[in-house]
Amino acid sequence: xxxxxxxxxxxxxxxxxxxSANLGTALALMEKKVCLIDTDIGLRNLDVVMGLENRIIYDxxxxxxxxxxxxxxxxxxxxxxxxxxxxxAQTSDKTDLTPDGMEKIVAxxxxxxxxxxxxxxxxxxxxxxxxxxxxxxxxxxxxxxxxSVRDADRIIGLLEQEDIxxxxxxxxxxxxxxxxxxxxxxxxxxxxxxxIDLLGIVADDDEVIKASNHGEPVAFHPNTKASIAYRNIARxxxxxxxxxxxxxxxxxxxxxxxxxxxxxx
Amino acid sequence: MIGNKQIITIKGTREGLxxxxxxxxxxxxxxxxxxxxxxxxxxxxxxxxxxxxxxxxNRYLYKEQEDILxxxxxxxxxxxxxxxxxDVITKQAANEWKEEAEVKAVSRVVRSGxxxxxxxxLLLLGDVNPGGCVxxxxxxxxxxxxxxxxxxxxxxxxxxxxxxxxxxxxxxRIADYISRAPDHETDGVYMECGHIxxxxxxxxxxxxxxxxxxxxxxxxxxxxxxxx
Numbered sequence: 422x423x424x425x426x427x428x429x430x431x432x433x434x435x436x437x438x439x440x441s442a443n444l445g446t447a448l449a450l451m452e453k454k455v456c457l458i459d460t461d462i463g464l465r466n467l468d469v470v471m472g473l474e475n476r477i478i479y480d481x482x483x484x485x486x487x488x489x490x491x492x493x494x495x496x497x498x499x500x501x502x503x504x505x506x507x508x509x510a511q512t513s514d515k516t517d518l519t520p521d522g523m524e525k526i527v528a529x530x531x532x533x534x535x536x537x538x539x540x541x542x543x544x545x546x547x548x549x550x551x552x553x554x555x556x557x558x559x560x561x562x563x564x565x566x567x568x569s570v571r572d573a574d575r576i577i578g579l580l581e582q583e584d585i586x587x588x589x590x591x592x593x594x595x596x597x598x599x600x601x602x603x604x605x606x607x608x609x610x611x612x613x614x615x616x617i618d619l620l621g622i623v624a625d626d627d628e629v630i631k632a633s634n635h636g637e638p639v640a641f642h643p644n645t646k647a648s649i650a651y652r653n654i655a656r657x658x659x660x661x662x663x664x665x666x667x668x669x670x671x672x673x674x675x676x677x678x679x680x681x682x683x684x685x686x
Numbered sequence: 687m688i689g690n691k692q693i694i695t696i697k698g699t700r701e702g703l704x705x706x707x708x709x710x711x712x713x714x715x716x717x718x719x720x721x722x723x724x725x726x727x728x729x730x731x732x733x734x735x736x737x738x739x740x741x742x743x744n745r746y747l748y749k750e751q752e753d754i755l756x757x758x759x760x761x762x763x764x765x766x767x768x769x770x771x772x773d774v775i776t777k778q779a780a781n782e783w784k785e786e787a788e789v790k791a792v793s794r795v796v797r798s799g800x801x802x803x804x805x806x807x808l809l810l811l812g813d814v815n816p817g818g819c820v821x822x823x824x825x826x827x828x829x830x831x832x833x834x835x836x837x838x839x840x841x842x843x844x845x846x847x848x849x850x851x852x853x854x855x856x857x858x859r860i861a862d863y864i865s866r867a868p869d870h871e872t873d874g875v876y877m878e879c880g881h882i883x884x885x886x887x888x889x890x891x892x893x894x895x896x897x898x899x900x901x902x903x904x905x906x907x908x909x910x911x912x913x914x
Contacts, residue, residue: 567816571798571817572798574797574798574815574816574817575799575817578799581797614813614831614833615815616795616813
């Protein structure tokens, strides 16, 4: 029996879809059967990040209103045989998607897959409620910026009212040089305010943007920091204990000396 | 009427007249005798109002009955109602009183967009995050970080205080006073307490010890009785 995890944040643009795509990919790399569900009706883009846009025939609304069977709408990934995507609808009426419908779909997928990753739309309205309806667990994504942390706090408050496990936190798009200069919130500070368990931290990496444009999740290639971060998170989801990545850049002696002097000022 | 026993006894005191009303007769009988008493005893001096204290004993008056009684007394004579005292209250009023006097302990994190409202004093074991709000009709004590909004003395009790282990709030409100955080970023303070300063007529934050001196009754039950 699989586990349904909703990826949510409240605020838009913090990296929910990127996180969904990469966690899905990283879990698939570890031989897990994974299904990604895009619930952002009207603004679907998980398929674009995964590079599967040209394969879409049916979508989640088609399944809900009965135009096709669930199996027909699932798109098999081009890299893995055990990674699937259920795309969001682009044009259909979004009021067709209901929490009940969502629960049914997730319940149908659970026996088939190890993990079901639900990509939640931004906001706290109907779209959020739909996405959360079928989930057993939740992951809250935030960036080290005040508005984003504020919205994460709001969403954690709402998630606490749901019948799911306490949510876990991913701090995304950390720019180390800004944190060091005090222009960005520190991870510890964010964790203290939100008071939930930290699942992982991901550095802001140009490779992520490149990868999105190529339709190939960054986690697929092992050579970037973001990729390692996502893979580590996936391992933590599987229950391994993996230490947090250090952001100490390898600039060497000089920058360390500089830091030392700037602190003693 | 029950024999010769008087339903209403009038006594003159230093504070004015004191009307003791029998609590065993019906309200109609009471009004009837009151009317007779008022008609019989004319106060001639038309120059100043005389204060009246009404002692109801174990009688409970509904709001309408109270209005009728007051109207009769003030219209017949040059009298002014100073106080109405009854030895009994309704269960509902007693419950409200008890609620007002209680310290409610709550343990949770009040997150952005959430509002925690209590009657009486609030003892919060947890944080109030930015965007979160806690309100109480009495005092607010936060065993945690107060980073959002706290409103003490919500129904107008200006003696209420707001104390926190760590305080860096967006806003502090006490009764109808509001103070907000400065526009520049601040570090916040540990173990301090916000209260209304009578001289400056605004909310100030001071060390706990200093506030205890200014609000000596903060923990006593008498304060609660009076406020209730």
